[in-house]
Amino acid sequence: MITEKILVVDDEExxxxxxxxxxxxxxxxxxxxxxxxxxxxxxDNMSFxxxxxxxxxxxxxxxxxxxxxxxxxxxxxxxxITGYASIESAVKATKLGASAYLPKPFTPDELTKVxxxxxxxxxxxxxxxPSQKQGDPDELPDGNIDVDMPFNAREVAKQTSKQYVETxxxxxxxxxxxxxxxxxxxxxxxECRRLVxxxxxxxxxxxxxxxxxxxxxSGARVRKLSNDLIDVDMPFNLSEVExxxxxxxxxxxxxxxxxxxxxxxxxxxxxYSVLVVDDEPIVCHSVRxxxxxxxxxxxxxxxxxxxxxxxxxxxxxxxxxxxxxxKRSGMDVLKSIRKQWPExxxxxxxxxxxxxxxxxxxxxxxxxxxPKPFTPSELATVAVEALAA
Numbered sequence: 001m002i003t004e005k006i007l008v009v010d011d012e013e014x015x016x017x018x019x020x021x022x023x024x025x026x027x028x029x030x031x032x033x034x035x036x037x038x039x040x041x042x043x044d045n046m047s048f049x050x051x052x053x054x055x056x057x058x059x060x061x062x063x064x065x066x067x068x069x070x071x072x073x074x075x076x077x078x079x080x081i082t083g084y085a086s087i088e089s090a091v092k093a094t095k096l097g098a099s100a101y102l103p104k105p106f107t108p109d110e111l112t113k114v115x116x117x118x119x120x121x122x123x124x125x126x127x128x129x130p131s132q133k134q135g136d137p138d139e140l141p142d143g144n145i146d147v148d149m150p151f152n153a154r155e156v157a158k159q160t161s162k163q164y165v166e167t168x169x170x171x172x173x174x175x176x177x178x179x180x181x182x183x184x185x186x187x188x189x190x191e192c193r194r195l196v197x198x199x200x201x202x203x204x205x206x207x208x209x210x211x212x213x214x215x216x217x218s219g220a221r222v223r224k225l226s227n228d229l230i231d232v233d234m235p236f237n238l239s240e241v242e243x244x245x246x247x248x249x250x251x252x253x254x255x256x257x258x259x260x261x262x263x264x265x266x267x268x269x270x271x272y273s274v275l276v277v278d279d280e281p282i283v284c285h286s287v288r289x290x291x292x293x294x295x296x297x298x299x300x301x302x303x304x305x306x307x308x309x310x311x312x313x314x315x316x317x318x319x320x321x322x323x324x325x326x327k328r329s330g331m332d333v334l335k336s337i338r339k340q341w342p343e344x345x346x347x348x349x350x351x352x353x354x355x356x357x358x359x360x361x362x363x364x365x366x367x368x369x370x371p372k373p374f375t376p377s378e379l380a381t382v383a384v385e386a387l388a389a
Contacts (some may be wrong), residue, residue, distance in 0.1 A: 005029045008055040009039040009065065010081070015104075021054060022108045023115060036060035038112050040068060049075060050099075050119060055082035055089055059352075063089070066096040066234050077122050080104070086134070087358040091369050094362040101359055122287060140165060238313070265323070270297035272387050273315065277307040277333070278322040283372070287320055290376045291383055304328045308336065316344055323350035323357065331364065336363040345386040349374070 006028050008019045016032035023030050033039035035058055051069060055062040062080060074296050077084045080093040085103035093101050140153040140162060145179060157165045198368045244252040255379050276287045284300035291298050323330035330348060337346055345367040353371035359367050367386045371377065
């Protein structure tokens with residue numbers, strides 16, 4: 001018998017009752033809340049495997065509830081349901097960690113399918129994760145660690161961890177290799193030593209990510225240096241040359257190893273470097289015109305292979321990528337970019353935007369997803385957010 005506990009949050013009681021009836025027939029234990037405050041109280045006092053929440057809730061929205069869950073209970077899965085489906089809200093929900101986005105009205109089969117899929121993925125994820133439990137300090141002997149370490153083992157474990165005490169040897173020095181274990185933190189999207197020590201992710205925003213964001217806002221750009229050579233007849237390290245001359249000079253180098261005088265200095269006042277990948281020149285030109293007013297030096301390419309080559313020899317702060325491209329789809333190119341240059345934000349643009357493609361692109365790592373046609377203010381707003389992230 002399935003025993004997963006589910007909480008449904010919707011200000012319409014008939015919706016809550018319908019969801020409870022549909023999922024109750026499948027053996028799920030369903031609780032309901034009509035407000036976000038009631039939902040938070042239930043989550044604080046009960047254990048749930050899944051939350052199904054409406055997007056539009058009076059007072060505190062479903063997105064705000066998702067933020068609360070992400071900060072306090074990042075391991076809890078959430079399905080967003082809404083009668084006002086849009087690409088923008090789908091992207092926001094997915095970036096906040098929504099496992100699924102389901103527009104209303106939905107059929108019983110659609111709700112059941114997405115619920116079963118989410119809980120199944122949750123089970124796989126939980127089983128694949130190493131245990132985060134640090135052990136009970138009371139399990140240690142109630143006495144001194146050693147004759148030359150006259151400290152109570154249990155007291156030391158309470159201030160550090162049971163694992164730390166167990167690594168202490170007669171030399172009174174912890175074994176370094178054992179104390180440097182790390183675990184993957186989904187909130188910070190990185191390996192984290194703190195997660196091993198405390199057995200939980202940071203409450204709220206990841207401390208390391210917060211510092212990186214503050215450094216980015218201050219104007220200190222963090223880039224992944226490349227040790228590649230410029231060219232076969234220019235055997236100089238890319239990062240070293242950039243450090244001496246600057247990125248603008250490096251961008252102008254050709255196989256003649258002489259910078260093009262007409263290009264050198266063109267982007268000297270630009271703060272950011274942006275690559276636009278679209279097979280429609282008019283779109284590329286429009287993007288360049290819009291973003292040039294945002295202190296951006298914009299490069300245009302109409303071919304995905306050319307885009308990948310350009311990214312190999314030049315560093316970009318932002319990539320705008322069309323979804324429909326000849327040779328390879330934008331999704332495939334997005335995967336390649338995220339794999340090779342994970343620190344570079346990518347904004348997907350398309351004239352064939354759907355909620356499903358927006359959610360897929362966001363899960364693949366796209367910073368945002370903009371349908372065509374877009375206004376200059378819409379593009380500028382999203383680009384500025386990506387550059388500041």
